[in-house]
Structure formats: C-alpha cells, structure tokens
Amino acid sequence: MRNPKKAALLVAAMLGFSVGAHAANIDTSKRIHVAMVPKLIGLSVFKANEKGAIEAAKKLNINFLYTGPVTASAQGQVDVFNSLIARRFNVITTTSNNPTELAPALRRAMKMGIKVVSYDSDVAPDARDFFIQNTAYPEFGKALVESVAKYIKPDAKIAILSSTPDATIQNAWIGALKTYMAAHYPKMTIVTTQYGQSSPSQSLTAGLNILQANPDVTGIIAPDGAAEVGAAAAVQKLGLTGKVIVGGCSDPDSIRQYVKAGVIKESPLWDEVKEGELVMYVARLAYNNAIHKNSTFTAGDLGTFTAKDGVIIFSKPLIFNAQNIDQYHF
Amino acid sequence: MKEVENTVTARRTGSRFPLDGWERSLLALLVVEIAGFCIGIPGFYDGIGSLLGLTQNFLPFGIVALGLSVVILTGGIDLSVGSMAGLGAIVMAEFWQGLHLSIWLSALLGVGTGAVLGWINGMIITRLNTEPLIATLATSFIYGSVGTALAGENPPAGFPDSFNALGQGEVGGLIPYQLILFVVLAIFFSLLMSRSAYGRKVVMIGYNGEAARYSGMRVPRVICSAYVISGTMAALAGIVLASYYSAVRPDMGDILLLTTITMVVLGGVSIFGGEGRIAGVVMAVLLLGVLRQGMLIAGFSDMVTTMVTGAILLTAIAIRNLVSGRGTGFALLFLRLRRLGGGKVPEAAE
Numbered sequence: 001m002r003n004p005k006k007a008a009l010l011v012a013a014m015l016g017f018s019v020g021a022h023a024a025n026i027d028t029s030k031r032i033h034v035a036m037v038p039k040l041i042g043l044s045v046f047k048a049n050e051k052g053a054i055e056a057a058k059k060l061n062i063n064f065l066y067t068g069p070v071t072a073s074a075q076g077q078v079d080v081f082n083s084l085i086a087r088r089f090n091v092i093t094t095t096s097n098n099p100t101e102l103a104p105a106l107r108r109a110m111k112m113g114i115k116v117v118s119y120d121s122d123v124a125p126d127a128r129d130f131f132i133q134n135t136a137y138p139e140f141g142k143a144l145v146e147s148v149a150k151y152i153k154p155d156a157k158i159a160i161l162s163s164t165p166d167a168t169i170q171n172a173w174i175g176a177l178k179t180y181m182a183a184h185y186p187k188m189t190i191v192t193t194q195y196g197q198s199s200p201s202q203s204l205t206a207g208l209n210i211l212q213a214n215p216d217v218t219g220i221i222a223p224d225g226a227a228e229v230g231a232a233a234a235v236q237k238l239g240l241t242g243k244v245i246v247g248g249c250s251d252p253d254s255i256r257q258y259v260k261a262g263v264i265k266e267s268p269l270w271d272e273v274k275e276g277e278l279v280m281y282v283a284r285l286a287y288n289n290a291i292h293k294n295s296t297f298t299a300g301d302l303g304t305f306t307a308k309d310g311v312i313i314f315s316k317p318l319i320f321n322a323q324n325i326d327q328y329h330f
Numbered sequence: 331m332k333e334v335e336n337t338v339t340a341r342r343t344g345s346r347f348p349l350d351g352w353e354r355s356l357l358a359l360l361v362v363e364i365a366g367f368c369i370g371i372p373g374f375y376d377g378i379g380s381l382l383g384l385t386q387n388f389l390p391f392g393i394v395a396l397g398l399s400v401v402i403l404t405g406g407i408d409l410s411v412g413s414m415a416g417l418g419a420i421v422m423a424e425f426w427q428g429l430h431l432s433i434w435l436s437a438l439l440g441v442g443t444g445a446v447l448g449w450i451n452g453m454i455i456t457r458l459n460t461e462p463l464i465a466t467l468a469t470s471f472i473y474g475s476v477g478t479a480l481a482g483e484n485p486p487a488g489f490p491d492s493f494n495a496l497g498q499g500e501v502g503g504l505i506p507y508q509l510i511l512f513v514v515l516a517i518f519f520s521l522l523m524s525r526s527a528y529g530r531k532v533v534m535i536g537y538n539g540e541a542a543r544y545s546g547m548r549v550p551r552v553i554c555s556a557y558v559i560s561g562t563m564a565a566l567a568g569i570v571l572a573s574y575y576s577a578v579r580p581d582m583g584d585i586l587l588l589t590t591i592t593m594v595v596l597g598g599v600s601i602f603g604g605e606g607r608i609a610g611v612v613m614a615v616l617l618l619g620v621l622r623q624g625m626l627i628a629g630f631s632d633m634v635t636t637m638v639t640g641a642i643l644l645t646a647i648a649i650r651n652l653v654s655g656r657g658t659g660f661a662l663l664f665l666r667l668r669r670l671g672g673g674k675v676p677e678a679a680e
Contacts (some may be wrong), residue, residue, distance in 0.1 A: 067629075070632050074575075075575075086376070086627045104494070
C-alpha cells in the first residue's frame with residue numbers, strides 16, 4: 001500500500017513543477033453552488049459530514065446547501081435532485097438510499113453539465129463522476145476483528161450483530177472481517193450472526209438473545225451504529241462487563257458511555273467531519289475539471305488522495321478508545 | 331318539518347352550485363400559481379418544454395387519483411393503491427427479467443395484475459361485507475409483502491430505453507409521454523363518469539346506496555368494478571414509475587396513497603361518496619403537483635412542502651364543509667350569514 005503511493009508521489013515530482021502547483025492551488029475564483037443530499041436529514045453522522053462541508057465550503061468559495069428528504073427514501077432524494085437541476089446547481093453530492101432508483105435523475109443532471117459526487121453509499125457508477133468510499137473494505141475488516149480479538153482468547157467464540165441481511169456495506173465488511181479472521185485468528189469461530197434492523201431496541205433484543213442462547217460467546221462484533229449500542233447495552237444489562245467484549249462501529253457520541261465503562265475497548269470508524277470536508281474539495285476540483293477518474297490530487301490540509309476509476313478512498317479507519325474518544329463529537 | 335325541508339333544499343342547491351364554482355376556483359388558483367411561480371421562482375420557467383417536463387415528476391399520482399376517484403365516488407376507499415402500484419411494477423419486472431418476455435407484454439401483464447388485485451378487493455368488500463377501509467388496509471399489507479418477496483434482495487432495474495421513455499421521454503423533446511397518457515385517461519374518465527350510465531350508477535350508489543339497491547341496481551357488481559378500475563390505474567401508475575426510475579422497489583408505491591387521497595378530496599370529491607367530478611380531480615392533481623415542484627425549486631425543504639400540502643387539505647375540506655352543508659354545523663351558520671348579507675329574508679331580523 002505504501003510503496004505505490006510513494007511511487008506516485010515520485011512520478012508527480014518528476015513530472016515537474018506544474019503538477020505540484022496545480023495540486024496545491026485550487027482555483028476558487030468563481031463562486032459555485034454545491035448541494036449535499038444525505039439519505040435523510042436529521043441523522044447525526046450526516047450532520048457531522050455537513051459540519052465539515054460547511055468549513056471547507058468557506059475556504060473553497062462554495063455556496064453550500066444541505067438538503068434532503070425527511071425519511072430515508074430514494075424517491076424523496078430524486079425530488080430533491082430534480083429541484084437542484086432546475087436551480088442550476090454546479091455540483092450535487094449525495095449518499096444514496098439505493099443505487100438504482102437514483103440513477104436516471106443523476107444521469108439527467110450529468111447530461112446538463114452538473115458534476116455528481118457520491119460519498120458513503122455509492123450510486124450506479126455511470127450516474128456519478130466520483131465516489132468517495134469511507135475506508136477500504138479489507139482494512140476496515142481488519143480493524144473490526146482487532147477491536148475485539150486483541151482482548152479475548154485466540155480460540156474464543158464470537159457473534160456478529162449486523163443491521164439487515166441485505167445491507168450492502170455491512171455485508172462487505174462482514175466478508176472482509178471473515179477473510180482477515182481466517183488468516184490471522186484461524187481458531188476463532190463465529191457462532192451466530194443476528195440482525196438488529198438498525199433499530200436500537202431491536203438490536204438490544206438481538207444482543208440479549210445472542211448472550212442468553214450462547215453463554216460461551218466472549219466477543220460481539222457489531223458493524224452497525226445501532227447494533228453496537230444494542231450489543232453493549234445487552235452486555236451491561238446482563239452484568240457481563242469485562243467478560244464479553246463488544247466491538248464494531250458507531251459514532252462516538254452514541255458509544256461514549258460504553259467505551260468509558262469498558263464494555264467497548266476500541267471501535268473503528270472514520271472522521272465523518274473530515275469526510276465532509278473532502279466531499280467539498282472533490283466537488284470543487286470536479287467542477288474545475290482539475291481531477292480525472294484516475295489521478296492524484298491534494299485536498300488542502302487533508303492530504304493527498306488518489307482516484308482510481310472514479311473511486312476515492314477517504315481514509316484509514318480511525319479507532320476510538322477510552323483515551324481519544326473525548327476529542328470527537330458527532 | 332319545515333327545518334328539515336330547508337336543510338334538504340340547502341343541501342341540494344349547495345351541492346349543485348359550488349361544484350362548478352369549485353372547479354373554476356381550482357382552475358383560477360392553478361393559473362395564478364403557475365404565473366406566480368414563473369415570475370417569482372428563478373429556474374421554474376425555463377422554456378415551455380421544461381415546464382411541461384415538470385409534470386413527469388408527479389403525473390403517476392394523477393393516474394392513481396383518477397382510479398381512486400371512482401372508488402371514493404361510490405362511498406368507499408382504497409388504501410391498497412400504493413402496494414398495488416408496487417406489486418404491479420414488480421410483476422412486470424419479474425416477467426421481463428425472469429421469463430424474458432418483451433417489456434411491453436410484461437407491462438400489460440403488470441396492469442392486468444392490478445385489475446385482478448382490485449377485483450380481489452372488490453370481492454372481499456361486497457361478498458364478505460367488509461368495510462372498504464379495513465378490507466383494503468388488510469390487502470395493502472398482503473400485496474406489499476408479496477411484492478417484497480417477489481422482488482428479492484436485488485430488485486430488477488435497468489429497463490430498455492424504449493420503455494424508459496414512457497416515464498422520462500418527450501414527443502419531439504416537448505410533450506412528455508406521461509402527459510399524453512394522463513390527458514387521454516382524464517378525458518376517458520371524465521366522459522365515463524359524467525356521460526355514461528355506469529358513471530351515473532356509481533354516483534347514485536355513493537349518494538344513496540339503499541335507494542340504488544331498491545331501484546334495482548346491481549350494487550355489488552358496480553362497487554366491485556370500481557375497485558377493479560382503481561387497481562388497474564394503480565398498477566399502471568406503478569409501471570410509469572418503474573419507467574421513470576428505470577427500477578422497481580416493493581416500497582415504491584408507498585408515497586402514492588396519502589397524496590392521491592389529498593388530490594381527490596381537494597378536487598371536490600366528497601369522501602362520503604356521491605359528489606364530485608373528474609375535472610375537479612384533474613385540476614387538483616395539477617395544482618398540488620405544480621405546487622410541490624415549485625416549492626422544491628424555490629428551495630423549500632421536503633418538510634415544508636409536506637406541511638403545506640396538509641394545510642391546503644384542511645383548508646379545502648373546511649371550505650367545502652362550510653359551502654356544501656355536509657359534516658359540520660358550519661353550513662347552517664354560513665347560510666344564515668348569507669341571508670344576513672342579503673337582508674331580504676325576514677328571519678334576518680333576529
């Protein structure tokens with residue numbers, strides 16, 4: 001991973017001054033309109049994206065609008081896109097409720113010269129210019145396993161508590177964590193996989209079921225915001241703190257109390273605020289035509305990123321623990 | 331006795347006169363709305379083509395509203411339109427993807443499915459003597475679940491472009507196919523309800539089911555047919571939606587129900603049945619549809635547009651109740667006020 005990056009930088013350096021200057025100075029002379037359309041408005045992780053986006057928008061001479069449907073509906077998002085197209089926005093950024101239904105509206109936008117940047121959850125690849133992926137799946141799979149495996153026996157039995165059986169990202173992560181576990185903790189076994197439907201109360205019930213039906217489980221990996229909270233609450237409720245370790249991913253505000261209580265030792269995620277900043281940088285650069293489907297670019301103090309077939313990986317997992325969690329609020 | 335007579339005549343004149351007035355007011359509102367939006371909202375008017383193109387974003391609601399009007403005119407209600415739209419679209423998509431039938435034949439089968447689902451609704455209501463509200467609530471759950479099961483984890487998407495044109499395309503880059511379809515349907519329904527014997531039967535059953543029965547009408551058959559019409563239109567709307575999104579989802583019809591009921595009622599169809607005309611419903615479809623598009627383009631959030639729709643519905647119902655003498659006691663008050671204003675009736679002295 002590191003070597004190709006170095007090589008890319010070297011190539012960039014060799015290509016000479018113009019490339020370097022181009023990447024460092026983003027042309028912000030023209031004020032542009034950029035909209036951020038989350039899956040629904042009012043969810044804390046998306047608010048964290050918005051916070052970062054507002055910061056970056058100021059620096060990048062962007063007229064920023066945060067708008068979206070009240071419920072997590074793809075049709076609501078399409079309505080919003082249609083209005084943004086009519087209002088001649090320069091760039092639309094979005095995280096999609098489902099990849100297919102949004103595609104015709106976004107293709108229409110692209111046909112009218114509007115740049116489309118997706119982040120978090122992708123749309124069909126031909127319906128957007130760039131996609132910002134939160135983290136690379138293999139790395140996140142590793143971080144999820146390590147959040148629990150470090151603290152239990154190598155031959156321990158663990159359980160998985162996810163959101164829904166057809167959740168795209170969760171299934172990709174679960175696949176990645178199984179691969180990593182097979183390679184690095186071959187004796188560890190997953191005894192059951194349960195689903196909490198992304199609802200805190202159903203996740204709690206599912207967590208209690210796991211612990212009561214499988215008393216030999218010593219670790220739960222919950223790669224979903226509500227699921228991790230549900231699993232941690234279940235452990236606390238049954239007085240198993242210290243005996244069962246919970247890992248997974250969730251926003252720091254929701255898991256803060258469980259991290260402090262020691263139910264959760266580590267929990268990987270990514271910095272949602274900074275991701276929001278990156279979305280604005282990519283929006284600006286895409287409008288300027290300063291980046292291409294396969295290119296390397298610098299996004300202010302966020303650092304250097306590489307686009308590959310239009311996919312930009314945002315960051316390595318950011319791991320919250322008892323020492324650092326108070327630095328993050330979202 | 332005298333008072334009773336008074337209310338009866340009040341109701342009759344009340345129900346005849348304001349209907350035409352109602353449609354005219356809706357039309358006037360629509361004209362004012364479009365003119366206002368064109369002037370006041372930048373981006374709303376961008377050539378006649380884009381103005382007509384806006385209708386593509388809401389005409390599926392109109393198609394459902396036409397069918398639902400017939401049911402509501404009989405005094406019933408159909409809560410399953412949303413799930414029938416979803417299921418009709420999914421049946422079409424599965425025939426196309428699973429059995430490799432041509433997309434248009436699949437679409438026809440999808441619409442046919444809607445007719446069958448509507449017929450099931452009608453049979454449950456008439457043969458099992460079930461309240462339409464309960465019957466269609468129950469079938470909406472069943473149809474919705476069947477749709478979810480049929481669609482599976484990866485619902486079909488990416489239909490041929492010739493089919494996508496139905497929802498997204500225009501004739502000569504100007505007149506959307508959806509608009510043509512809606513106009514044809516609207517004219518057909520308007521003639522059906524106002525000029526045909528069938529339409530008169532529907533209205534009569536809605537106005538007074540007992541009287542209709544005693545006059546020898548086959549009431550259950552007419553009622554059942556109304557649900558078949560509603561199911562057919564719902565499935566057709568679902569197929570137009572599938573073409574608009576070039577994808578199907580089991581929950582794609584869920585948004586249809588409440589908005590279409592709003593359109594039908596705002597259009598002047600009494601929720602108790604027996605009153606109202608298709609022309610009014612068409613006005614209401616355009617009025618609410620354009621309103622929503624205009625507000626979204628003006629930058630109001632989804633929340634505000636939904637709230638305004640609710641407020642309009644309440645206002646419309648209140649005004650209609652005041653005018654038509656159904657429901658609240660406001661009608662008598664209104665009559666009295668009118669007499670006071672006229673000053674010719676002796677009672678006005680009190």
